Amino acid sequence: MSTSTTLGEVMRELAALEDPKTREANEQRGDDHGVNLTQLRALAKRFKAQHDLAIELWATGDTAARLLTTLLCRPKAFSVAELNGMIRDIRSPKLLDWFIVNVVKPGRHAEELRLSWKDGDDLIGRAGWSLTTERVVKKADGLDLGALLDQIEREMKQAPDHKQWAMNHCLAEIGIHHPEFRKRAIGIGERLAVLIDYPASPGCTPPYAPIWISEMVRRREEAQVL
Template sequence: MSSEPTIADVLRELAALEDPKIREANERRGDDYGVNLTRLRGLAGRLKAQHQLALQLWAAGDTAGRLLATLICRPKALSPADLDAMVRDIRSPKLLDWFVVNVVRASSHAEALRLRWKDGDDLLGRAGWSLTTERVVKKARDLDLEALLDQIEKEMKQAPIYKQWAMNHCLAEIGIRHAQHRQRAIRIGERLAVLIDYPASPGCTPPYAPIWIAEMVRRNEETQRQGRRTSE
């Protein structure tokens, strides 16, 4: 690939990375791309930041190309209106998550968009709740956690599946990170029973919030005990 590849060059390289087995596995999970993501990240590393190329890839509409676009665009060059239009055109859960992590969080508009998207349907709501979860973990000082728990308790059981996953993640992080809200978060999880029967792979923590909270709190406390023993 030349130092200044065209969109046609990049689309050809993406097509060469297509793996039918990966596509089949992703389609079973409701997604629509067939590119190994490690190899796609390698391509992004070679391209580096190329904002105009990223916009062209996004406009082309292919999910693999759009995943690549999230890695090579310049988030600060996108306005709130740009980001809002882009997120509303996403149909892939993996692309939605990459867009939030790689683009929206890196922009200066994340908080305003969090509030705009949180009450939306399915993937749009997932974007808003993913940004809310980040606030719970990193910048919870000005968040009304009780109000978030009220909304989760009222809405999560009936929420569309992708939004429900993000709300459940937020519920778990409130319980894990904020001890004063832990028991209420556990009670909400027990009453709603969202993902209670979801199978977890061996060695993985189940996504059912009460178990998730208890296990992560246990691990955190064990890490703290080991740290104290080391310092003695």
């Protein structure tokens, strides 16, 4: 079966999965597609990794097709230039997050891109701070955590919404995972009051950094006792 035929078949299957209610709910979050993500993952599992097909799906510009791209591609096959071009064409927060998790993080250029994207605007900045948070949690050696806190303190309050969310996440993870910076991280969160009024569902930890840090530290300490 040719790649072009396969592309046509996949696009028809994506169209068949389109649901108006799902699209309406997604659009409220800034995402322009109407495909259930569980169904999308099932589709990817059936088609398996096909890098050439993934590239053609991305070229359609369709958000659902591009979400599928992140599940079918070979992350290490992309160059820095290709990844830079792809991210600058992303307008959906969900697509950005899948792109970072499924393509950039498992690829060969995460650290280089982290540094070049961190000071970007909105979604590009969000990507850079998401990659930074990954390092804060899993591989903090070599990071200047004090300098990261300085930048968060200077910039987070005025940052665009999507970037602000990622910076706030980084602030919280510094406080959770690095006790020597915990007091300062909580203090920055209290002074900036970012997301202080953000609604949280019952049983969920709110994203306001001082509460987030304190609650996660409490849970970690209780787990250690058990």
